[in-house]
Amino acid sequence: MNLGTSLKKLGIEQTFKYVYRDPEPNLRKLMDWADRFAKDTYVPQRKAIREAIENPDHPYHEFILHMFRDIDPAVLTKIATNFFINANLMAAPIQEKLRAEKNCNIPWAILLDPTSACNLHCAGCWAAEYGNKLNLSFDEIDDIISQGKEIGVYMYIYTGGEPMVRKHDLIRICEKHNDCVFLTFTNGTLIDDKMAEEMLRVGNLVPAISLEGFEEATDSRRGDGVYRKVIKAMEILHAHRLPYGISACYTSANYDSITSEAFFDKLIEMGAYFIWYFHYMPVGNDAVPELLPDPGQREIVCRRIRDYRANKPLFAMDFQNDAQYVGGCIAGGRNYLHINANGDVDPCVFIHYSDSNIREKTLMECLQSPLFMAYHDNMPFNDNMFQPCPMLENPQYIKRMVHETGARSTDMQSPESVEHLTEKTTGYAERWAPKAQELWAECLAKRQ
Numbered sequence: 001m002n003l004g005t006s007l008k009k010l011g012i013e014q015t016f017k018y019v020y021r022d023p024e025p026n027l028r029k030l031m032d033w034a035d036r037f038a039k040d041t042y043v044p045q046r047k048a049i050r051e052a053i054e055n056p057d058h059p060y061h062e063f064i065l066h067m068f069r070d071i072d073p074a075v076l077t078k079i080a081t082n083f084f085i086n087a088n089l090m091a092a093p094i095q096e097k098l099r100a101e102k103n104c105n106i107p108w109a110i111l112l113d114p115t116s117a118c119n120l121h122c123a124g125c126w127a128a129e130y131g132n133k134l135n136l137s138f139d140e141i142d143d144i145i146s147q148g149k150e151i152g153v154y155m156y157i158y159t160g161g162e163p164m165v166r167k168h169d170l171i172r173i174c175e176k177h178n179d180c181v182f183l184t185f186t187n188g189t190l191i192d193d194k195m196a197e198e199m200l201r202v203g204n205l206v207p208a209i210s211l212e213g214f215e216e217a218t219d220s221r222r223g224d225g226v227y228r229k230v231i232k233a234m235e236i237l238h239a240h241r242l243p244y245g246i247s248a249c250y251t252s253a254n255y256d257s258i259t260s261e262a263f264f265d266k267l268i269e270m271g272a273y274f275i276w277y278f279h280y281m282p283v284g285n286d287a288v289p290e291l292l293p294d295p296g297q298r299e300i301v302c303r304r305i306r307d308y309r310a311n312k313p314l315f316a317m318d319f320q321n322d323a324q325y326v327g328g329c330i331a332g333g334r335n336y337l338h339i340n341a342n343g344d345v346d347p348c349v350f351i352h353y354s355d356s357n358i359r360e361k362t363l364m365e366c367l368q369s370p371l372f373m374a375y376h377d378n379m380p381f382n383d384n385m386f387q388p389c390p391m392l393e394n395p396q397y398i399k400r401m402v403h404e405t406g407a408r409s410t411d412m413q414s415p416e417s418v419e420h421l422t423e424k425t426t427g428y429a430e431r432w433a434p435k436a437q438e439l440w441a442e443c444l445a446k447r448q
Contacts, residue, residue, distance in 0.1 A: 012085060016077040023068040027053045063273075063313035070271060072241040078203040079243070082181045087154035094152030104367050105333030105376045109155040110148050111349050113341040114141060114169065116412075118162040120187055120222055134161075134341035134412065138169045140358070144339060145177050147363040154180045159349055161341060164190035167198075174202035183208055185247050188233035189226060196240040208247045208276060209233060213257040214266075231270070238271040245274035250301055251291040252280075259304045268314050277305060279320035281350040281392065282424040285414045289424045295435035302439065320392070324385035324443060332375025333367045344410040347375050351391055351398060353407040353418065370405035385443070386436035393429045393436070395422035 019026045031050045052060035067076060087108070095106040116134040136144075145156060156177075163170060163184045174182055181204055188209040199205050209230055212218040218227040237244045246267055248258050257263060259277070267275060279298070282289050293301065302321040309316045323329070330336055331348035338349040343359040345366040346352055356366040366372065378401070381387075381394040390397035401407070402418040409415035 012081050013077055016073065016080065019068060020073050023065060024053075027064065027068075059311050059313050061313075063315070066271070066313065067243075067273070070238065070241060071243050072200060072203075075200065075203040075242060078178075079181060079206065082154060082179055082204055086179050087181055091152035091154055098151055102364070102368065103376075104373060106151055106367065107148075107153055107333045107336045109157055109336040110144065110153055110339065111157045111159050111336055112136065112141065112144060112339040113160050114158055114163050114166040115161040116341040117165045118160060118187075119165060119189060120162065120226065135166070136339070136341055136343065138172065140343070141169070141173055142176060144358060144363065145173065145180065149177070149180070151364065156180055156182050157336075158182065158184040158186075159338070160185070162187055162190070164195070167195055170205065171198045171202055174205050178202065178204060180204065182206070185210065187222065187226070188230040191233040191236060193236055193240075196236050196242060199237075199242055200240050206243050206245070207233075207237065208245045208274075210247045210249075211258075212248070213254050213263060217254055217257060234270050234272070243273050244271075245276065246272050247276050247278065249278045249280055250293065252293050252297055253291060255293050255297045255301050259301050261308075264308050264312060264314065264316075268312060272314060274315040274317070277301070277316065277318045279392070283350055283352060283416070283421065284411060285416050285420065287424065289428075292424075292428050295432050298432065299435055299439065320389070321386065323388035328380035328382070328385060328388045329375075329390060332379070333372050334375065334379060337367075337372070340410055342410065342412060345369075345372075346410060347372060348391075352410045352416070353398075353402050354410045355405050355407045371401060371407045374401040374405055384436050384440045386439050387429075387433065391421065392425050393432060395425045395429055398422065 015030065019030060031046065031053060034046055035050075052058045052064060055061055091108070095108065098106045113134075114136055148154075148156070158170065164186050167190060170182070170184065174180075183206045185208050188207065191207065199207075210222075211227075211230060212221050215227040218230065219225065234244065250258050264275075280291050280293065281287075282292060298321070302318060305316050305318045305321070308314070326335065331338075331351065333347070338346040339358050340346060340352075343357045344354040345356045345358055345361075346354050353371070355371045356369045358366065361369070375390075378390070378397060381390045381397050387393035390401065399418050399422050409417070
């Protein structure tokens with residue numbers, strides 16, 4: 001870390017100490033300083049932040065106070081430092097330099113599966129199809145992160161399986177790489193007081209707990225009593241002043257309840273800080289295409305989430321409908337890649353085809369492999385940002401890229417041909433296209 005970055009890091013740490021003394025007035029003073037020094041830069045962003053700080057009726061006024069009031073100061077400071085300084089300010093120049101030098105994608109984040117094992121067996125979960133015997137060793141995870149930091153990656157996200165099956169190793173990794181941010185998708189049932197105390201100690205591990213909706217919907221998919229265990233985990237995290245969010249997958253069956261105002265308000269009441277919405281993906285030979293939302297249902301989800309995000313103190317992200325904010329598909333190493341518990345390097349957590357394994361290649365060699373270069377060379381897959389995905393909305397791309405690069409299915413239990421996969425998405429893409437065009441035209445009109 002160079003001197004300039006060290007000073008910036010020290011600056012954010014001192015700033016947080018100052019704000020914590022008396023959050024509301026000190027945040028206003030902080031914005032006065034920002035305006036004085038930033039002058040003509042980031043004007044719209046600073047205006048929006050100032051309004052949220054100064055207007056008690058603004059939805060994010062309470063959100064900001066919630067962070068300073070309910071998150072342990074050392075934890076919030078570490079996460080902010082690692083995220084804003086290390087994962088963005090320090091990492092961006094490294095990533096841009098390598099993109100130019102190597103002519104390939106360099107990710108901002110890496111998703112990896114510590115294990116395929118899980119303590120639950122949820123209906124329709126593709127992760128469970130791998131079985132429970134695949135694991136990345138501690139040394140392999142450590143090496144992936146070490147390689148990632150060399151190319152400017154300081155953001156790591158655990159998927160699975162259930163990552164908390166390996167919670168002791170996750171804590172060890174947090175200790176060893178205390179300059180990184182770690183987020184883990186989890187069913188939440190293995191979070192207890194002891195684990196919360198360890199998370200409080202390391203300060204750089206944030207859980208995103210999976211929910212299917214309220215009790216009936218969650219338990220029908222995950223098993224009796226799981227919803228109450230999740231609520232208990234949220235209570236434990238809140239009591240230990242730890243940040244956490246929610247991960248939710250919407251389908252044709254649950255889209256209405258999982259995006260209802262009652263569900264959203266319940267999460268705010270429980271102290272959640274964010275919710276990541278995922279569109280159901282019909283991945284795997286046993287996937288159920290009928291669970292794909294129809295165009296009208298997907299539009300309802302899109303509009304509701306955007307409305308909540310603008311009016312309620314809980315940050316929501318819709319990974320399928322928010323592509324306009326990130327310029328399209330973010331997979332294939334453009335913003336992230338996925339490494340499963342067998343070491344296979346997939347372009348996306350939902351696209352299980354690979355031509356590389358981290359046990360046989362370096363991370364950079366994987367990024368320069370034929371499949372990842374096919375992503376690099378073909379992006380964006382559609383100029384309409386409501387049609388970003390090469391599998392869901394543009395299936396002709398994934399079929400061609402898999403065949404041209406010789407990529408193979410990484411499903412260990414029941415390998416799925418790309419033809420079988422795209423048979424489930426081709427009709428969906430055709431039905432969605434007119435609605436996508438309508439929504440994109442609406443967005444373009446608002447910019448004028």
